[in-house]
Every structure is written in structure tokens, then in C-alpha cells.
Amino acid sequence: MLLQVQNLRVSYDGIRALHGVDFNIDAGEIVTIIGANGAGKSTTLRAISHLVQVEPGSRITMEGRDLLKLPADQVVSRLGISHVPEGRRLFGNLTVLENLQLATFARHDSAAVKKDLKRVFATFERLAERKDQKAGTLSGGEQQMLAVGRALMSGRRLMLLDEPSMGLSPLLMSRVFESLKEINREGTTILLVEQNARMALKFAQRGYLLENGEIVRHGPTERLLNDPEVKKAYLGG
Template sequence: MSETILKVAGLKVAYGGIKAVKGVDLEVRRGELVTLIGANGAGKTTTLKAITGTLPPCKVDGTISYLGQPLAGKQSFRLVEQKLAMVPEGRGVFTRMTIHENLLMGAYTRRDQAGIDADIEKWYAVFPRLKERSAQLAGTLSGGEQQMLAMARALMCHPTLLLLDEPSMGLSPIMVEKIFEVIRDVSRQGITILLVEQNAKLALQAAHRGYVMDSGAVTMTGNARDMLDDPRVQAAYLGE
């Protein structure tokens, strides 16, 4: 059995009297691309923020472990040192830094300058637009270009686990296809990925396994290909 990289058990998140997440269990094994799909407001982003310790003040119960060690109490910026990286919803680029400086920030835990330089060139080759604009401030980029930058920046730390939160949100169809092409390629390189995505069809086509969230709870899980053919998933999320 493959090594479990991330395990979430009995996760509950409540803001005052509002229960945003209601006992979620999920796991991601080494080398997998696992997707968490569901409608807007289902609790997907809250689940990711609970994993990374970036929630606003609220009540959190349950256990979250990464590489067999609990994440409770870990400062979120320390997770990058453990090679757990996240591309947040809304991209979260450093708007007043250049593209090049953003990529360097993604590698701030590394000391191998030659390797860092090589990785920057690698991602410039994947995203030629970033190379063309390397000295441009990230805040002046289009949404699609910022998404490219956010993904490249996260990958600069050589993550063991990459968390992606709604990478296709607000992008043109051609840009969505480019982003998913890169997600599939990164997965083929052996990087473990947990993908939160509203575009259920693209997410399930790319993933090995899937979880469906509805109203804060996991309502279905299974092989991603099987879920694509499931009438319940098709009716609720695929418009079929």
C-alpha cells in the first residue's frame, strides 16, 4: 500500500454557530492526484485552510497529519520547510514584487543557487509569458498570468504535497486548459496533489481519486473515472 502523505480525520470547523465543515475524512497517498469537488460554499476551501493553518479564528476539531506527523499548532509558513505548498484561491501573488522576485520567494527555504536558477528557467520554459515579463510587477499581470506565477512559485520549493485551491477560477477557457495541462504534467512527475476545484469534469478527468463535498460533509468518494460516469455526479456537477 502506498505511503499516506496527508490524512484528515473527523475534521470539523465552526464559526460561531455556523458549522462549515462537519466531520470530513480524507487521505492522499504518495504520487496521487486527488480532487475535492463540490458546489461553491460546500466547505472545500475551509478544509484546505484547516490543513494549512490559515483559517481565521474559529473552532477546529479533528486530526490532520502530514507524513505521519500532526500539523496542529504548526505555523503555516513552516509548512513550506516541510515541502507542503499551497496555491491559494485568488492566487496570492506578491503584487509589488516582480515575477522573478516572486519565484525567488517560492525558493526561500533553499540554498542551492544553481538549482534555483535552473528551476526558474524550467518554469519560464513551461510558462513563456512569465519569462517575457520577468521584470514586470506581479500585480500588473492578468488573472491567468498570476495563476501561472502562483503555481510556478509553489513548485519552486520542490513540494512533496501541492495543494491547489480553485486554480481555474475566473480564467478564460484556453487558460484553464493550459493550467490543467500543467497540473497533469506535475502529477506525472510524481508530485502528490490535492486539488480543490469547481470544474468537476476537468478535475475528475485529471485525478486518480475524488471526493465530493456538500454542505460541509463528504458525500461520495471513489475512483475518479468511475465518478465521471456516476449518474449522481453527472446530475449534480457535470450538467448531464
């Protein structure tokens, strides 16, 4: 087991957003968490990256190591967990190349960094063409590529993806998902959070359904795709 989340509870200003969420991910898998707006999907990812405080009793381990005891930057630099946050959150004042370089801040394996950079540019050729351009001037699709590329530079073990399809045209969306598949084949485990349930379930191998801060269903994605309840509520009947 790569990542194990047990009894994850998070509150915002006294209002509980997650009521004891449990799930786990094996190495090499693509797992998705689907659910409606406000179900707690992003909060789950944020808890893993320490962007929100968890309540006592929550447990998150990466290969048996207590993730919650590490400072936020070491979740990335030591455990190799990267996070493509909601809304991409690129550094618009830095160039494309600088955004990618910053993601390697804590890495000292300069040969491997060079190789990874090459690979990112091979996957997303547009980024190579625009590497000296400020990230703020990129189009939406290019920004999403850069957000994924940046995550690839910071950690290659587990990638947390928050709504990567947001704001992309169907064509660009399938390009981004194609490259994610490729990244997965190369050994990066993926945890995908999506509102677009159909797409997410087709892309992933296993899925969890989150409703009001609780996991209400989980299993292989084929089963969820055919589940009448899921169909009715999330796949448009």
C-alpha cells in the same frame, strides 16, 4: 500514505463549515475535492495550510507527522506543502521574479532553487519574458501561471490548488492543466479543489464529493463521472 485528514472540523464565528471531514492522499496521486459553492472545499485546503483554525479533535498528518503542531510557515518549508490560494493572491507590488524568489525564502539549497526556477520558466515561458514586470500588471492567465509557479518554488511534495481554472479562457485553462499534469509526472502530488466538477474529475485519479461540510461520496474518478447522483447534481445531467 502521504497526507491523512481525519475528523477535520472548522467553524467560522460559531457556524460549523466542516463537520468531520476524512480523506487521504497517496504520494504521486492527483486527488480532487468537488462540491458546490460553500460546501467547504476551500476551507479544507485552508485548514491544511493553517489559514483557518481547526477545532480540537481534528487530525492532519503528513507522512505520519502531526501537521497541526507545526507553525504555518513550516508546513511549507519543512513538509513541502504548497498552496495556490483562491484568487491567486500574488504580491502585486513585487516583480514576477521576486514573487518566485520569495517562495524560496526558507530554502537553502541554492543549486536546486536555480534548477526549479529554470523549470518554472521553461514551463511558463511567458513568465520568463515578464520576469522584471510587477505581478500586478500581468493578465489573468499569466497571474495563474505565476501562482502555480510560485507554489512550485515553495514546495514540491504536495500542491494544494484552489480553483486554478477561475477566470481563465478554455485555452489557457487547458494549458495550465497540461503543465499541472507534467508537474505531477515529475513527482509532485496534487490536491485539486474545483467547482468545475467535470474538468476536475477528468483531470484527477480519485475524487471526493463534499456537501455541506461532509464527504458524501468518494472513489476513482471514472466511477464518480458515471454516478447518476453526481451526474445529476454536478455534471448537468
